[in-house]
Amino acid sequence: MIRHFGLFRAGGAKGEINLLEPNRAISSNDLALQGDVWRATGTDPYIVYRLDEAAHEGALLVELDIEILEGRIYPRVYFHGRRGFTQAASELMRRTGTGHYKLFLYLTGPCKMVRFDPAESSSCAFRLRQFIVRRVPSRTFAVRAMRDGANAGEEQPKLQRLMKAIRMVAKTGIAFEVVDGGPAERLGDARYVKWMNYFDYSDQERPAIAAKVERLARKPLISVVMPVYNTPETLLDEAIESVVNQIYPNWELCIADDASSASWVRPALERWMARDPRIKVNFRTVNGHIAEATNSAFELVSGEYVALLDHDDILRPHALAEVAFALDTYPDAELFYSDEDKIEEDGKRRFDPFFKPKWNPDLFLGQNYLNHLTVHRTANIRAVGGWRKEYYGSQDYDLNLRIVKMIDTDKIVHIPKILYHWRLTAQSMAQDEGSKSYAVDNAIKALQDFIDGIDIKGKVEQIPTTNWYRVRYDIPDPPPLVSLIIPTRNGYGILKACIDSIKQLTTYPNYEILIVDNGSDDQAVLDYFRELEEAGTARVLPYNHPFNFSAINNFGVSHARGEVIGMINNDITVISPDWLTEMVSLAIRPGTGCVGAKLYYPNDTIQHAGVIVGLGGVAGHSHKYFDRKSRGYFGRLMVVQNVTAVTAACLLVKRSIYDEVRGLDEQNLKVAFNDVDFCMKVAAAGYNNCFTPFAELYHHESISRGTEDDPVKQARFKSEVMFMKEKWGGALVEDPQYSPNLTLKYEDYSINVD
Numbered sequence: 001m002i003r004h005f006g007l008f009r010a011g012g013a014k015g016e017i018n019l020l021e022p023n024r025a026i027s028s029n030d031l032a033l034q035g036d037v038w039r040a041t042g043t044d045p046y047i048v049y050r051l052d053e054a055a056h057e058g059a060l061l062v063e064l065d066i067e068i069l070e071g072r073i074y075p076r077v078y079f080h081g082r083r084g085f086t087q088a089a090s091e092l093m094r095r096t097g098t099g100h101y102k103l104f105l106y107l108t109g110p111c112k113m114v115r116f117d118p119a120e121s122s123s124c125a126f127r128l129r130q131f132i133v134r135r136v137p138s139r140t141f142a143v144r145a146m147r148d149g150a151n152a153g154e155e156q157p158k159l160q161r162l163m164k165a166i167r168m169v170a171k172t173g174i175a176f177e178v179v180d181g182g183p184a185e186r187l188g189d190a191r192y193v194k195w196m197n198y199f200d201y202s203d204q205e206r207p208a209i210a211a212k213v214e215r216l217a218r219k220p221l222i223s224v225v226m227p228v229y230n231t232p233e234t235l236l237d238e239a240i241e242s243v244v245n246q247i248y249p250n251w252e253l254c255i256a257d258d259a260s261s262a263s264w265v266r267p268a269l270e271r272w273m274a275r276d277p278r279i280k281v282n283f284r285t286v287n288g289h290i291a292e293a294t295n296s297a298f299e300l301v302s303g304e305y306v307a308l309l310d311h312d313d314i315l316r317p318h319a320l321a322e323v324a325f326a327l328d329t330y331p332d333a334e335l336f337y338s339d340e341d342k343i344e345e346d347g348k349r350r351f352d353p354f355f356k357p358k359w360n361p362d363l364f365l366g367q368n369y370l371n372h373l374t375v376h377r378t379a380n381i382r383a384v385g386g387w388r389k390e391y392y393g394s395q396d397y398d399l400n401l402r403i404v405k406m407i408d409t410d411k412i413v414h415i416p417k418i419l420y421h422w423r424l425t426a427q428s429m430a431q432d433e434g435s436k437s438y439a440v441d442n443a444i445k446a447l448q449d450f451i452d453g454i455d456i457k458g459k460v461e462q463i464p465t466t467n468w469y470r471v472r473y474d475i476p477d478p479p480p481l482v483s484l485i486i487p488t489r490n491g492y493g494i495l496k497a498c499i500d501s502i503k504q505l506t507t508y509p510n511y512e513i514l515i516v517d518n519g520s521d522d523q524a525v526l527d528y529f530r531e532l533e534e535a536g537t538a539r540v541l542p543y544n545h546p547f548n549f550s551a552i553n554n555f556g557v558s559h560a561r562g563e564v565i566g567m568i569n570n571d572i573t574v575i576s577p578d579w580l581t582e583m584v585s586l587a588i589r590p591g592t593g594c595v596g597a598k599l600y601y602p603n604d605t606i607q608h609a610g611v612i613v614g615l616g617g618v619a620g621h622s623h624k625y626f627d628r629k630s631r632g633y634f635g636r637l638m639v640v641q642n643v644t645a646v647t648a649a650c651l652l653v654k655r656s657i658y659d660e661v662r663g664l665d666e667q668n669l670k671v672a673f674n675d676v677d678f679c680m681k682v683a684a685a686g687y688n689n690c691f692t693p694f695a696e697l698y699h700h701e702s703i704s705r706g707t708e709d710d711p712v713k714q715a716r717f718k719s720e721v722m723f724m725k726e727k728w729g730g731a732l733v734e735d736p737q738y739s740p741n742l743t744l745k746y747e748d749y750s751i752n753v754d
Helices: 138-146 159-172 189-199 203-214 233-244 265-275 289-298 319-329 361-366 378-384 395-406 437-452 492-505 523-535 549-558 579-587 655-660 674-684 711-732
Strands: 016-018 025-029 031-034 037-040 046-050 058-071 076-079 090-092 094-097 100-107 113-117 124-135 174-176 222-228 251-257 279-283 305-308 335-343 350-354 374-377 412-423 458-462 469-473 482-488 511-517 539-542 564-568 572-574 592-600 606-608 611-613 619-621 650-654 688-699
Touching: 025 031, 058 138, 076 100, 090 100, 100 138, 189 350, 203 319, 222 233, 222 289, 222 319, 233 251, 233 265, 233 279, 251 265, 251 289, 265 279, 289 395, 305 319, 305 378, 319 335, 319 412, 335 395, 361 395, 361 437, 361 469, 361 688, 374 378, 374 395, 378 395, 395 437, 437 458, 437 469, 469 579, 482 492, 482 549, 492 511, 492 523, 492 572, 511 523, 511 549, 523 539, 564 579, 564 655, 579 592, 579 650, 579 688, 592 674, 606 619, 611 674, 611 711, 650 655, 650 688, 674 688, 674 711
Parallel strands: 222 251, 222 305, 251 279, 335 412, 482 511, 482 564, 511 539, 592 688
Antiparallel strands: 016 124, 025 046, 031 037, 037 124, 046 113, 058 100, 058 124, 076 090, 076 113, 094 100, 100 174, 305 374, 335 350, 335 374, 458 469, 564 650, 572 688, 592 606, 592 650, 611 619
């Protein structure tokens, strides 16, 4: 369709320009470079970079990864067009994650320079981690333009927008992905606003919630702990007011002023104490930083539970009531956490909602996703000795880790409601995680403490360009034998590519390859089988029965010698040499079930990053079609995490577990959903399935099997859908590793407003 519009050429050429290469920066204005830190020195800061022929025309993607050290960043990019650098040839970049921004555009003529404006004021300092311009297919830009720059599921495509973009290109030589909307980084707000209007708390609910609170048989005292230091007076008042305004009445606010030097802090706190006797303040005489201040506030606690509040954030009016309701449902719970969003410094805009999964132990080791609002049983905080000052900046993460190690994690409860507003300020980590590098160092130290105290050892490290974490678990010596089961029928080229990539790239030393041949009759393939067996590269197991993916894999496993089973499709090729080491290190951990890999289509978009059950009716792939470099929803493409299911295109599991759940269901699920069913059986048996982004492979997806394109296949597929729904019922309605507030229609983690 696109080629018929003339201006847009079908396809797209390769090419990538790294603007941070030496000699790319031509000039700068009102900016000083101090080491690797850029700092604004005037009112119009910008940098001009040199491009080359790779960016002369076509569809382009600009990607920026920036560490914000001071001030606020609103990155705008100008392209040197027919009239030089003009406002019409510029656009704000779309924020896709903390410190990460993107912009799609289309050029029809040569462009030799690009200008980067980091902010709209003179108060900023930053470090550039990545800044690239690369070609993308024209179709990609066209789809972005039709959706007005939004991801699939966030905005319905409109052909009129593409036509408008075409007219813009014809007139000015350039068009950006945002055709109708405002700044690209704010496009996600519309869907969240719609969600708030449909599902969020409103003041009209206050009487009904208050009446429900009154009916509670148990109304425990909840102590809100808040350390304070030189908080701006307005923000301090708003934080305290948010506690005073709670619908739930049985609370106390325990504040520690960490020897603030600001003159307004003590009088403000004294006014609040006089106004409400539930407010208690410990005025410290020596500044001890946040951990010691939090301990001083904790000294005032008399409640059974402790809720944590930062001094410039806001609790929703129903926050503590929802905690009390959860306690009524789960009276033995030890730890609660809720969903959260962010607010601008002036409090006028809510954005960036974080809809969290239920307890996800692997995700928790990659990031402190519990964060806000977290509520602990008071006795547990006392048992671990409170907050440790040596973990300054990650003192809450350290506390959570020590408590999680101590308690029964079945007693960790997620409240899937927005109960907390995290205020975005220049100093807040809400603005940019990288603004507090000491917090990362101390988080790694706390995580290493945790890992050193569990059954399997490993080393914690920071994931490059992020403030998230990875644990490299140790492999025993000798390493366990892994049996890689590869079903195939003919397909010489794809099978050879698969086997060659495994043999040439895999660094894990102890594995066997079992090829299950489902009736190949291509002589080239049969000759290849003979070569593999003669060389000792693989064993070939004939399976001369109608295609049944479940039966084929069960047959292969019955002949396997390994302690660990790997199910591998014949259209997989290896990217990362340590893929098998990574997957084995996770699979052999106590309590771990199935382990899945990060799979890409050949065009470097996501094919698999875990399976979400309920998506599309039965199950769908997380982040499908996202760019390979994307961080995903709150980092979910960057960190190891638990998922309900993973694809059997590349799946590892201990042989003992495979046998325990009796393998794949070859009676009812011959082709589709057998891997999802298998993983759900493993989870029902008490194991945690997980996905790792550190095992990367290409997947050409069902090349040898084909598509569901005839009535017999379609009827079989419908029967498999019905079987899954009848067997698993309500388990397909709410995936515990997803969120009821996220869509079940799209595979992009967009907000559910349907």
